[in-house]
Every structure is written in C-alpha cells, then in structure tokens.
Amino acid sequence: MKRKAKSFLACALCVAMVAGTVLTGCGNSGGNDSKKEDTGDKKVITFYGFSDWVDTDPYKSVYQEVKAQFEKENPGYEVELQSDPWGDWEQKNKTMFASGNVADVFYVGNDNFPTFANSGNLLDLDQYVDKGYFDDFFENVRKMYQWEGKSEAIPFTTDCRILWYNKEIFKEAGLDPENPPKTWDELRDDAKQITEKTGKYGFGMDLGLKEIPAQSLICASDYSILDVADDGTVTSNVKDQAFKDYLKLLSDMKDTYEPDFTNLDHHDVAKQFAEGQFGMIIGNNLSETDIYDKDFWGQALVPTMTADSPQGSFGGGFGISVNSETKYPEQAVKFAQMLCDPKYNGDLVSDIPASNAGAANCAYAKDDKYAVIMDQIQYVRQAQPKTLYFNEVQAAVYDTVANVIVGGQDIDSAVDALDSQINDIVKQ
C-alpha cells in the first residue's frame, strides 16, 4: 500500500508541476501577441515589420520619432512596434495570418499582397483616406496594391535593378567602357566577348532564390507573362516569341556565368561584382557591398529587349496594410499614412519611397552616385500582374528557366510544358 501511495504521490507532484507551470504561464504572459490588451485607458495599435528597418539604426530612431509624433497627435492612443529578423519575418507573418492573430498595421510584401487581400484580412483604405491621396504614388507600384478595384495597402517602398558593369574588365575585353549594352543582343555579345577575351565571368547570374531569374530583362519590354482580362480570365503568354527569346538569351549567355550560379543569390553576385569578379550584373543599389569606395564601376539602365522596347526594371518592395478587424481603423490608417508620409518615408527604409514626393526627399535623390537608379525607378514594373497565382507562376517560371539553362531542355518543349502548367494553376 505504502509503495503504491508513494509512486502515486510522485506522479501527482509531476502533474501538479505541469499544471502549475501552465497556469502561471497564463498569468505572466506579458505583451506578446498582436491582439494586445489595452493598457489602462490607452488604446494600443500594434505594428509588425522586420527588424532590419523597425529595430535597426539608423531607421529605428525614425520609427520611434513617428510613433512619438503619432501619439502626440492622437492622444489616448499608443503604438507598439513589433518586429522579427528578416529571415523569420515572412514565415511568421503568414503564421499570424493563418492563426487569425494579425497586428493592426503591418508591412505586406508585394508578392503576397493578392493572397492577403483576397482573404479579406486587409482593410479597404479608400473610405479612410482623402480623395486623391494615392495620386502622387508611382502608378505601376500603386497598381500592385489594388485588389478588385480597392486600395488595400499604401505603397511604402520600391526598388529597381540597374545594369552595373566593370569598366576595367570592359577595357580589358576591348569594349568601350563608356558604352554599356543597351539591348539584349548587345548584352549577350558583350558578355561573351568579356568571357572570351579576359576569362572572367561576363554576366553575373543568380538562381539562388526561387524568383524569376533576371526578371528585370523581361520588364525592359512591353511583354507580360500573364494577361488578366476585365472579366478576370487569365491567359498565359509564355508561348510568345518574347518569352522564348528571354530563355534563349539566358541560355546563350550560360558560358559567361560563374559555374556555381544556381547556388548564388543576388547578394553573393553583388559582393563578387564589388570584388571585381564579374563584367556585368543586374543589381540594385549594392548597399551590401563597399562598391562606392572603388572606381571601376559604371551604371546604366537595364538593356531592353530590342532597341524600340520601352525602358523597364523589376521593382519589388512593400506596402503598409491595416488589419480589417482592427478596433481602431481610423487611427490605424492614420499611422499607416504617417509612415508613408514623404517627410519620414525615406528615412524609415533602405529602399526607395514609392511616391514622387517621398522619392524626391530620400537620401538617394540627394546623391549623384544614385542618379541612374533614380532614373530607372520611374520605369519599374513586374513581369506578371498581381494574381492569386503569383507565387505558383513565379515558381513554375523559375523551374522552366532552370530546366533550360541547367538541365539543357530544349526551349520549345520547355515552353509548352510551362504553358500547360500555368493553365493548370490558373484553372484551380
């Protein structure tokens, strides 16, 4: 009997310990999830972003400034800034969406915008902002954040890619260092000439991220991978000659890539360019490198498909959205607008503000070395419109490019396969 009692006692203790810890857990969980209880008579608005901006200097202090200013202008309200490191942010943001535990105001990546908007989780901003509020934002970027005719995010930032080239390598290859390629054909010829004459890598390609490779090249044309009709029907354009040309260009240049290119991402390529290892790359401002301390670099607009094609470059970036179930929509929208105010916008991000006034007021506009970037930024767009299948189409295009330039698949059959794959995706 005694024996039994003792073992039961031991187990009971363990159970009590577990139960106890769980219960005390409930008690002491302070300020955690985004649906935070209001403290005292303050009404709390939560904000969620990634710490590279929200919690890292020099941007951090500006976020604090905006928060203070907002709280001053809206007495009784308090903003709580939350953030996670870049590498965890997207997954966590989606986890929060999936579990219905979303912050009041948050960054939304342009790639995931259609998904979030379609779920009804994003507030329709048109009824809260003044008429004409969106007029000053870049047209192409603004369109990325509209869903079924409603504006559901304020364009916060964008960026663009330009052609970077190494003047010394150009000279070495017998090319004119003041005359970078302007079209796809010139790009191909120059890249090949560099590799043949110097043995260096002519063009810095990267397949390390599952995005459409060298997307800027497609953007520098009037071609789009998908068309969306007014009634919502989506058609695939991958059988167009333009897309085949894109695949052909990438596979023609293959010998000029660093052989490990499937494993490099754009940061690696940027850093290796800064070390003088590539003739040309398509990259953004290369802020991750020390390139501006060196003098061999030249910049140009992204080479266009043909001499007659319009300028273009891939522009990504983030919008600011408001949770459709926030308790204080009016103030939440105000805070979102404040973040996108040209006065603060440029100092809150390492990208470029997506409005004319904001862009004009940011650090890039004030420095000559970014002149080409500021020139290119007005032409940003993406190779496919915003649809619910955005990520699936992107992955399918990525796989096709890999099949062609890594696996050596023939372009026509690759394109046929991609076309039927996209039709399957769109049918769902």
Place this chain on the structure above:
Amino acid sequence: MNPKSKKKLKKGIGSAASVILMILLTVIVLFPIYWLVVTSFKMESEIYQIPPSLFPKNLTFDNYLHALVETKLPQYFLNSIIYTVGTLLVALLCGALAAYAMSRFRFKGKKTYLLVILLSQLMPMTTLIVPLYVSFGKMNLLNNRVAMIIVYAAIQIPIAIWLLIGYFNGIPKEIDEAAIMDGCTRWQILTKIVLPLAKPGLMAVGLSIAISVWQELMLAMTFTNQDELRPLMAGVSAAITKSGVQWGQITATGVLALLPMLIVFIFCQKYLIQGLTGGAVKG
C-alpha cells in the same frame, strides 16, 4: 627475426596506424570548425576574396565586439540556459518515469503507447508550427518561458523514453528482485538503484536533449517576439539580414554559441566515464 619482436613490430604498426587515423579524423572533423573560427576573425570584404585566405590577413575582433556589445547576446545566453536546463529537468524526469514503467512492469497497451509516442515524432516540425501557434494564441502562451520549456520537453520526451528503455533494460532485473527482497519499494528501486546505474544513459540522453534545445531556432523565433525571451539562436537569426548573410556576425555568434556546449561536453565526458566505474552492471 624472432616472434617476439615481430609481435612488437606489428603492435607498433598498429599504433602508428591508429595515430595517423586519429590525426586524419581530427582534421576532417575539425576543418569546418576551423573555417568557422577563422571567418569570425575576418573583415567582411576579405570573406569574398579569391582565393580564400586560410588565415585572416587583418585580424579583427569587431565581429565579437559587435555580437557582445551591440546585440542582446548576454540576455539571449541566459534564456538559452533557462530553456535548456528547464527542458532537461522536465524531459528527463518524465522520460525516466515512463521508461522505467516500460522496462519493469507488464501492462496492457505498452506496445501501443510506444508506437504512438514514436508516431508523434514523425511530423515535420514545420507543419506543426501553425497549429501550435493557434493554440498558443488562444491559451495566451506566446512569449512565455514556461510554455517554451513544455513544448521543448514534449518534443524530447518520446526520444528520452525510447532511449532510456534500452539503458534500463541493460540493468539486470535480478538487482530489482534482490532489492525487493531487502524491502525496497518500487520507487526506491528507481531512485536508489536504477537511475544511478543508468547514469551514463541519462547523461547521453541528457546531452542529446540539451544540444537540440540549445540550437533550436524555429520554435523560439515563432513563439516569442521579445528579445528578453529569445535564446542564443536569435543572434544567429539576426545575422541573416535583408542585405544578405552577415558572415562575420553569424560566425562570431556561432562560435560564442558553441563554446559553452563544448565546455559542458568536456566536463560531461569525465562524468560519462565516472558513472561507469564501480557500477554493479559491469560484466
């Protein structure tokens, strides 16, 4: 050559071979760690140079300085210790109790229980994150140290049970029977006889638990969002930034995260051996 010296020669060759093998193993195993340490002393620009340099050209301590001063590494460090020790206590206690029952009692459903807890290990952690986040949110357990420990323990208990059964089975039942004759209770047998004898096993399982909790990243980043509650791996995570992997930062943090575990290892190594000498199980 007489047979004696032949034998000696053979022995000599044997030990020379094992010395060479030891050196070779050490090099293969340690080279990546050497590279990790060397990179942590390099400047960011040197990391991308061709050819790569085997020794830092300009030795810099900036990466360590940055990790220790500008991030909340000391706080992270404390949290890592709390999570690891907490999980060890809960998981080893619960695991040892259950494994003891499995090893020493006959009861219905034993096989089923073993299979079910094994099944619980089969789902990739990435798919359990959303359901766990939902329930944590509902129970208000986000940003809670105790909840983190319980989750970690839940993941480790099945492993502890499975491994400890093996060790407990290795301890002859005759010892139990003799102890019962002497008037020991089951509980006393467990605490006074079986657990001390299973010490090497407990150490090994404990180490395994400590190591996986110490390096866990995904759960810690998902279920906490305050630096005050995050473990060391948050420092590693923070080095993967929007403008790429900060090699200097990530390697320095990696080395700093490695050191305490290494010390524990060297320390436990002694215990692993000590636990065995003078054991009644020998032979």
Place this chain on the structure above:
Amino acid sequence: MEKRSMKSAYAYLVPSTIIMTLMLGFPIVYNIIISFTEWTLKSSEKHFNGIDNYIKVLMDEKFIKILIITVLWTGINILLQMLIGIGLALFADHLTKGKKFMRVILLIPWIIPGTVTALTWKWMLQSDVGIVNYLLMHFNLTGQNILFLSDQNIALMTLILVHVWKAFPFWFLMITASLQNKPVDQIEAAVMDGARYPHILRYIILPHLSPIIASTGVLTTIWTLNYFDLIWLMTKGGPMDATSTLPIYTYRLAFEFNDFGRSAALAVISLIVVSLVCIPYVRKMFHNMKEEGVL
C-alpha cells in the same frame, strides 16, 4: 501483485502523457483535420473537402521524384551515419591513449548550431570563393571547380555527406555509451579461446549493441527524414528539385504557395512514409524487448 503492478505502471506514465498530449497530440490531430480541409491564405474560410488535398498532392508530377529523393536521402544518410558512428566508437574504444580527446573531438560537429553548419558548409563548398575547391585545386586533386551544390548529379550526395558529418556523433555517443557495459568476461573468455577480433565483433559485441542500434536507428531515421534546415539553407531543394525532400516541399506548399491544406496532406503522407521506413527497426526493438521479457 500483477494487477497492482499494472495500475502503478500507468501512474508512471501520467506526466509524460499529459505534456505530450497537450503539446504534440493536439497539433498533430489538428494537422490531420486540416489535411481534409480546403484552407489557403487566399480565403479566411476553411471548409471540408474530403480527400481533395491528397489527390492533388499525389497527382503532382513532382511527387514521385520527391519521394525517391527522400528515400535516397534517408537511406544513404542512415547507412553512412551508422557505419561511421559504430566504426569510430569501436576505434575510440580500442585506443589506450587519446581516448578522451577523440571522444570530445568526434562529438564537436554535433554541437554546432544547424543554421551555422549549413551556412558555413555552403560557403566552403562554393566555387572560386569556397575553400574546399581552392584546396582541392591547390593540391592538384581536381583541375576545375567541383560544383558541389549546383551540379544536379552530386548535390544530393554533397548534402548527405554534410549531414553525416553533423549527425554521426549521435551514433558515436550512443554506441560509446553502450560499449561501456559490454560483456567483458565473455570477450576475455573468447580471447582465451583464441577467437579473432572479427569473430568477437560479430558474435559478442554486435549482439550486445543491437538493442541500442535499433532504437538509435529509429530515431535517426525520423530525424534525418524530417531534417529541414540544412537542405533549405544550402540549396532550397534545388538545383532542379534534385534535393527536394518531403519536408522541403511540405514547407514550400505552406509558406510559399500559402496552401496549408495541401501542406498538411503531404505531411500526413510523409508520416506514413516514415512509418513504413521505420517498421524494420521497430520490429527489431519489439523483438529484443520480448526476448528480454519486457514486452
């Protein structure tokens, strides 16, 4: 006596059962329910859709490839981990000098955080900037860069070797611990009888190790099959899906394509696959336990 024993046996199981039900049981059941539900981030509504998710996942043209890669990844990995782990444990056990040193050295790869391991190795294996290729070429072992992670024919093997480097210490530790109570008397008697080492190994040491080999085998199989960090950080499943295992694709379905229903269905399928892979070990374990009169 028997009855009482049974009751107190259940009592010993109470604490572990509570914790596991709460923290593992619930999410797993929830996950299984989700697998029969149409749930994507595109819509805030979830509704039951029968086995649609399973059909979609199984009809996916990548599924078979991913399954094969998963089996290769797990099989080769476990084989190498086991052979190297056991071999080194026996080797270290034999040493008279440097035993402790070897034990510490061989366990180090295991304590390096997975994220750091993956990124460091990735960097070491790059062409041009990677140290491994540099050393290989410096000592004239290869004439040109080996594309360890970009060549679809060798990427999987590279990842397996890196994972073996990281994971063999667990085998080493488990076997070393088990070798501490090897039947010394039997071995001495066999040596007296003039038995050679391979025989001792085959008939005395390995049978002694077999229970721990079985249980370590179960665990490492599960861990390896579900291992995510290393592959994700080093290749993201590429090039051309040559390293896409079930957990990688499960993750992509949920967090790239926002389809939690399909992701859950794939997770359930992967659960079934792991169970199948584990059956031989589990049988062996139960067999051992029966022999010992435990079961």
